[in-house]
Each structure stands twice: as C-alpha cells, then as structure tokens.
Amino acid sequence: MLDRLDAVLRADRHRPALLTAAPLTGRPRVLASAGELAELADRYAAALHRHGLAAGDTLGVAVRPGPRSLAVLLAAYRLGLRVAVLDPTAGPQVLTARLALARPALVLADAAAQAVAGWAGPLARRAHLALPDLTRIAPVRTVGRRLPGCAAALPAGSGPMPAVFDGDGDAVIIFTSGTTSQPRAVVHSRAGLAAGMRAVTALVDPVAGVPVLGGMFFVLVPALAAGAPVALPARSAAALARQVARLRPQATYLTPPQLRSLLARSPRLTGQVFSGSAPVSAELLGRVKRAGADRAYGVYALTELFPAAAAEEAEKAAYGGDGDLVGAPLPGVAARIDDAGQVWLTGPGQADRYLGEPPLTEVATGDVGRLDGGRLVLAGRCKDMVLRAAENIYPGLYEPALHVPGVALAVLVGVPAGDGDEQLVALVEPEAGADPGQLRTALRPVLDRMGAARPDRLVFARVPLSGRSRKPDRRAAALLVATETRDG
Structure with missing residues (x-):
C-alpha cells in the first residue's frame, strides 16, 4: 500500500494531496501537493540515511499531523525503520518508561512537541499534554520550523538516494496501556500494516479526485493511494462545520465526540461517514444520516487490529437485542468467544506482538461479547463489570x-x-x-x-x-x- 502511494504521488505531482480549511470560511487550502509530499519524503529519507539510521533501527516521532509527519513515516518505511509514535497525552513518566523500552536511535520532533517538553510544559499540562525531556531519551533533531531552544534541524539530505528496503519487519510501535513500571506497546509489521490499510480501502472504496476528510494514518494512506486528496479535520466544531460544507467529502472519519459536536452545528453531510475509537450508537448514526450522509458506519477496531468489523446505521437500528452490535467481522478477520465471555480476534492485519513479548497468535480484545448469527455483539469491557x-x-x-x-x-x-x-x-x-x-x-x-x-x-x-x-x-x-x- 505504501509502495503504491509512493507511485501515485509521483505520477501526478501537481495534484493536491493534503488539505486544510481556512479558519473563517472553511474554504479548502492545499497544505501539500502530491509532488511536494514525495519530495519531502525523499529529503527525509536521505537525511535519516546520512544520520546513520538503517533497517531495523527505531525512530521516535513527535510531529503534529500534516505533511511533515506523513513524509517522515514514508521515509521511515522506505528505509525499513521502525517508528515509535510519541503521544503527549500519556504523561512524561509513562512516556519515559515506554521509550526506555523502545530505545529509539533518534527522535524527530517539531517545535510544538519540544515546547511541550520544555518551556511550555506548565501551560501544556493544563491541557493534559506533557512530554518528557526528549534529549534524555535519544538524540533529537527538529523537523519543520525551528524556534529558539529547539534541537538542531534535521539536515537536508543530499547525494544518492538510499535503496528502498524490500522485506518484512517491524513498521510501527504504538503505545497503548500499561503502568510506568510495565509499559505496553503494540508492534505492527510492515505486512500487517499493509493488510490493515487494504481492509480500509475495501471498506471505504475511495474514488480518485474526490476529497476525504480524516486525520488518521489508516485513513490518509488508502485515500491518497487511491488518488483522493485528504483534508485534516478542523479542531473547532464551528470550523469543522464550515469545512464540511465547503469540501463535500466522499468519505468522512470522525470520532463520536467530534461527530456530536459537528451535528450540534446542523451541518449538511455528504457521502459515507465512519466513526470509531469509542462506542458508536445507532442513534448517533441515525442523526448522521438525517444530516444528509448516504451511509453511516460504526467501525470496531483496536490498536492491535484495525479495522475488525463495521455495521451500517440501518443494521444497528434494526437490531433489537441487548448489547452493541458492531457487525460481522471484516473479510479475513475471525472472532471467538472464550469461556469467560471475552472476544478474541485474528486476522492478517493484527499486531505482530507486544514489544518485548512473544508473537501473538490472536488478540485479546478486553471486550465481553457474543456472536449472533455471525455478527459480533459487545457487552462492554471486562474490567468495567x-x-x-x-x-x-x-x-x-x-x-x-x-x-x-x-x-x-x-x-x-x-x-x-x-x-x-x-x-x-x-x-x-x-x-x-x-x-x-x-x-x-x-x-x-x-x-x-x-x-x-x-x-x-x-x-x-x-x-x-x-x-x-x-x-x-x-x-x-x-x-x-x-x-x-x-x-x-
């Protein structure tokens, strides 16, 4: 999938790739064209190669969503690096322990991330954002605009481009849970990541040239690989409503809180709308369709397996039993229920392992559920009983x-x-x-x-x-x- 994305970006270099919205009008603005994104990924790949990183090394990434973060991920994939995603909401102590486990050879951070870890820390903590002192974890280089107090910039790469890594191996580390003393991190292989993105492509079926609205990596890559520009969602509900009105996306992916805030603005929705990362009620999806969406889906996914199942509003609304109907497992995904009622999943897009642990043969979801005519119905989290x-x-x-x-x-x-x-x-x-x-x-x-x-x-x-x-x-x-x- 990422190889295909690289080819698509280079085939039509002037095509808009990443979009944002003008704050007051919602009018789409181009953040990066396809060619600019490809060139930025090339420069980062050459710079990381010159820095001495090679296949199998771990790269920490603390860069806001946008062209630079996506280009860094594409560059890392080209080199066969393993990316450790840094989440500033986890807290500095937890992140320090997690990164001690991942041991990145280098951390790339933008000015905002370094401010959160430095002079802006007290202010950022009020917004529940905090990073540890990144320089105590690994060498740090700045991508994008460099402000006073930031680490040295990642030098521009030059000379012959490094060869594209051809093989499997670790692609990304996503920290999910665990305590300070026992951090837990999900490791996805390159093959598993590609399988997950193919599943998203089959579910969404994006059309070239028509915008998609969403900020997740699993949304960005399949849409861009299909030739569809992707707009990053505006942060405020008012700006998001203006953005949706201007953009008229073919597909939209928002979390339930984002959707509720958007619907309070009485938007006119278009195309398909997908929601997940938290329980999605039939009532919420019904409101989405009444707002104009052709179809509205609740997507069941885990960090360990994305996506696992999906249910359209009509199917969820027609279900009269107890629990939350999340739909039939997607093609290639299998579910079983153990004696305690917990749901276990397997599929080609599942995580390879938890960092420092043996390979996974199946994924324990932590959800209680049952199978009803081949469809998965959840009863809640095991720990929430x-x-x-x-x-x-x-x-x-x-x-x-x-x-x-x-x-x-x-x-x-x-x-x-x-x-x-x-x-x-x-x-x-x-x-x-x-x-x-x-x-x-x-x-x-x-x-x-x-x-x-x-x-x-x-x-x-x-x-x-x-x-x-x-x-x-x-x-x-x-x-x-x-x-x-x-x-x-």
Whole structure:
C-alpha cells in the first residue's frame, strides 16, 4: 500500500494531496501537493540515511499531523525503520518508561512537541499534554520550523538516494496501556500494516479526485493511494462545520465526540461517514444520516487490529437485542468467544506482538461479547463489570438503549454503596437544548426493560472524556456521580 502511494504521488505531482480549511470560511487550502509530499519524503529519507539510521533501527516521532509527519513515516518505511509514535497525552513518566523500552536511535520532533517538553510544559499540562525531556531519551533533531531552544534541524539530505528496503519487519510501535513500571506497546509489521490499510480501502472504496476528510494514518494512506486528496479535520466544531460544507467529502472519519459536536452545528453531510475509537450508537448514526450522509458506519477496531468489523446505521437500528452490535467481522478477520465471555480476534492485519513479548497468535480484545448469527455483539469491557447484589452487570449490554433522542452520551458506572456492594448509576449527558424532564420520561420505559440491571439512580451531567480519541472516562464518571451523591 505504501509502495503504491509512493507511485501515485509521483505520477501526478501537481495534484493536491493534503488539505486544510481556512479558519473563517472553511474554504479548502492545499497544505501539500502530491509532488511536494514525495519530495519531502525523499529529503527525509536521505537525511535519516546520512544520520546513520538503517533497517531495523527505531525512530521516535513527535510531529503534529500534516505533511511533515506523513513524509517522515514514508521515509521511515522506505528505509525499513521502525517508528515509535510519541503521544503527549500519556504523561512524561509513562512516556519515559515506554521509550526506555523502545530505545529509539533518534527522535524527530517539531517545535510544538519540544515546547511541550520544555518551556511550555506548565501551560501544556493544563491541557493534559506533557512530554518528557526528549534529549534524555535519544538524540533529537527538529523537523519543520525551528524556534529558539529547539534541537538542531534535521539536515537536508543530499547525494544518492538510499535503496528502498524490500522485506518484512517491524513498521510501527504504538503505545497503548500499561503502568510506568510495565509499559505496553503494540508492534505492527510492515505486512500487517499493509493488510490493515487494504481492509480500509475495501471498506471505504475511495474514488480518485474526490476529497476525504480524516486525520488518521489508516485513513490518509488508502485515500491518497487511491488518488483522493485528504483534508485534516478542523479542531473547532464551528470550523469543522464550515469545512464540511465547503469540501463535500466522499468519505468522512470522525470520532463520536467530534461527530456530536459537528451535528450540534446542523451541518449538511455528504457521502459515507465512519466513526470509531469509542462506542458508536445507532442513534448517533441515525442523526448522521438525517444530516444528509448516504451511509453511516460504526467501525470496531483496536490498536492491535484495525479495522475488525463495521455495521451500517440501518443494521444497528434494526437490531433489537441487548448489547452493541458492531457487525460481522471484516473479510479475513475471525472472532471467538472464550469461556469467560471475552472476544478474541485474528486476522492478517493484527499486531505482530507486544514489544518485548512473544508473537501473538490472536488478540485479546478486553471486550465481553457474543456472536449472533455471525455478527459480533459487545457487552462492554471486562474490567468495567459492576458487581451489585452478587449480580455481574456488564454496562455495554445496556448503554446503547439509553441513547434515546435527546441523549448525547450515556454510561453506566458502579459506585461504592457503603456496605461492600455497589450502586449502579446511569450518567446521561443531554444534547444541547434537551429538556431533562422529557428525557427522564423517555428513559423510563428503557430503564423498566433493564430488569436486574436497572440503575439505582439516574444523573444528568456531562460525561467526562479522556485520551486522544475522547472515550468516556468511567473512573472520572464514577467519581462525579459519587460526589453528586455526597453533595445531594
């Protein structure tokens, strides 16, 4: 897939490749043409080669999404390097431990990343962004604009271009979980990465020349390889709505929080819309289609296997059982359920291993689920189980039903009851302008049907989110409703 992308970029060098949006109007602006992206990747490949990096070496990357970060990834792939992605939301202590495990030979960072790790650290931490002192981990070089206090710039490469690495091996390290003392990192091989991107291509089927909106690597590469320009989503909901109106993309990939914020602006959507990285309700997808999208999909994916399954809005809306229907496993992906109810997946795009651990034969998802006519239905995370009156309650079985019209997001959490038991609380975030009294009435029959899992209390408040994908933060939600109990 990446080889194909390189060929496509060089075939039509003047074609727009990466787009952004003018802040006030949403009008598309070209960040890089296909030729500029190819040339930038060539320069980075030559510079990294001159720096002494060779196939199998690890390259740390702390560069904001855009032409430079994509060009760095393409250059690393050309050389057979392994890229360790640095996430500034993990916290400096955790990242230090993770990178001690990955041991990069070099770290490439833009000025913003170095500011977060340096003089702007106190300010950045207020936004839950922090990086360790990168120079204590490995040699650092700056890509892009260099500001005072930044490391030396990555020198421009010159001379003969290095040969393209031809073979398999590690492609990327993505840190996902683990403690400071026991970091965990997912390692994808070049073959597995290519298989995952082929699966995305088959799912989205991008058409050349028509824009795609999305910022994920798994969205960028298949779209660009098909000859479709890719627009990076605007950060604010207002700017995103203007961008969508101007762009009229053939396909859009946004997380559920991004979609909810966008829908609050009453946009006119086009083409296909995909959402994932957090639970995607049928109600949310229904709103997407009512806003004009031809099709709206919830995508089930893990860092260890992307994508795994997908379900279109009509299929999710027609499902009347408990749990979250995420669809049939995509071609090549197989699912099994173990005796504890956990879902295990295998497929050509699965991770090779966790760094420092043996190769994976299958992926433990951490999700409780079942197979219903060949389709996967999730009941929630194994660790999120609530124990009430000796009854095991999996929130994911019941949360989809709480998303009635007017509900933006809803979760079920357990809080200590003071007698060794737990209370089950439904934390419901109303959409802007929704009347809590009317929502309470609409939710009453839903709660009545929950039987032994009926919540002890219903609380209306904003659901806390965390992480880059802005998933519901269940620990923070439990603390919020526990505080509400004490205050009440």
